[in-house]
Amino acid sequence: DAGVTQSPTHLIKTRGQQVTLRCSPISGHKSVSWYQQVLGQGPQFIFQYYEKEERGRGNFPDRFSARQFPNYSSELNVNALLLGDSALYLCASSRPDRGLTFYEQYFGPGTRLTVT
Amino acid sequence: DQQVKQNSPSLSVQEGRISILNCDYTNSMFDYFLWYKKYPAEGPTFLISISSIKDKNEDGRFTVFLNKSAKHLSLHIVPSQPGDSAVYFCAAFEDYGSGNTGKLIFGQGTTLQVKP
Known part of the structure; x- marks a missing residue:
């Protein structure tokens, strides 16, 4: 089975621009979570979507938004980019409906965003 | 305040x-824990997890x-x-109280180097 896929792999944007990142979960996984990882730190939670509804939101400004589509893929949007938004953006999929392993999340390769 | 800590950077x-x-956490309400391995320019790879009803979980070379x-x-x-050389993250699952959804809270990571 294919794992979590993300696009694009790399992205360079200018301050003030907007960006959209995309994620397709593992087949059968109905939940997608987004994380931001900056160098030297662990991933930080941004959003979780399950069955197309937002279930959780991390401590990120309103410039960050996301949505989940009927096929369970997801987009993360960031408006008015700042230099500090430069990071690796990770998408993870999971199956909250799956018995004992509902909490396990599987990550994609990430999108490296550079803001100049 | 960091809820999950990995005090050894390397x-x-x-x-x-x-x-x-090693990994330490501060919130006694955490019931599920996970370990991930991460190579440069890749997303974290799930290794092994444990729930709080157990004190040990084993999978091949990993316990x-x-x-x-x-x-x-x-x-x-x-x-x-030598192929185990990577950054290792521990994470705790914090649920939202309904529907088995929740977020992962990560430590800062430990870089493991295995010398031939």
Whole structure:
């Protein structure tokens, strides 16, 4: 089975621009979570979507938004980019409906965003 | 305040020996813990998990130990191989209280180097 896929792999944007990142979960996984990882730190939670509804939101400004589509893929949007938004953006999929392993999340390769 | 801490930024071991990576947490409400391995320019790869009803979980060369009273978990890799050289993250699952959804809270990571 294919794992979590993300696009694009790399992205360079200018301050003030907007960006959209995309994620397709593992087949059968109905939940997608987004994380931001900056160098030297662990991933930080941004959003979780399950069955197309937002279930959780991390401590990120309103410039960050996301949505989940009927096929369970997801987009993360960031408006008015700042230099500090430069990071690796990770998408993870999971199956909250799956018995004992509902909490396990599987990550994609990430999108490296550079803001100049 | 960091709820999940990996106090050792790096660890170096000889091939064939045991690698022990440690993790501490502060929230006694955490019931599920996970370990991930991350290579540069890739997303985190899920290794092994444990729920708080257990004190040990084993999968091949990887064993995770959980000491709830000490709020401490560790990952043992035996025997260590050069291909195990990577950054290792521990994470705790924090649920939202409904529907088995929740977020992962990560430590800062420990860089493991296994020398041939």
